[in-house]
Amino acid sequence: MSTDALVILKNDHKEIRKLFRDFRSAGDNAVKTKSAIVDKIITALTVHTYIENEVLYPRVRDLVPDLGDDVLESYEEHHVADVLISELAAMSPDDERFDAKTTVLIENVEHHIEEEEDEWFPQVRESLGRKTLQEIGAELLECKEKAPTSPAQPSALKKAVDAVAS
DSSP states (O other): OOOOHHHHHHHHHHHHHHHHHHHHHSOTTOHHHHHHHHHHHHHHHHHHHHHIIIIIHHHHHHHOGGGHHHHHHHHHHHHHHHHHHHHHHHSOTTSTTHHHHHHHHHHHHHHHHHIIIIIIHHHHHHHHHHHHHHHHHHHHHHHHHHOOSSTTSHHHHHHHHHHHHO
């Protein structure tokens, strides 16, 4: 497995996009299937946003100051995703807003992924180089081991509060 930070994050993005496709193709009446997929989406996004917020974003802000505004926007996009994730985690899959809320989450996250991968990941790669990206990647993998998997876990709640307070 690569320890390049951007490869690790793009692999996460690929897994998240697959979950989104699974949700979209599940069918209108597939309540149990959609519920199981949304549970996986919640876990994947909780872990992913945590490691980006804790490791990647602070490092990029320090090492590539030109991307500071992009990183701040990404923090805010994560905050929006965290709010939607928390709401979805508390909802019943047969709630009339469950599919709509999941769709809004998917659309927001897809936009976020596109911005990262198309706009600022290439600048990060160019600015930091292989060795630094591998060091950051090792930090990401270490952080992933202790990352919350549910928005109700204390470290996930702290991340959400920090986003509001910042």
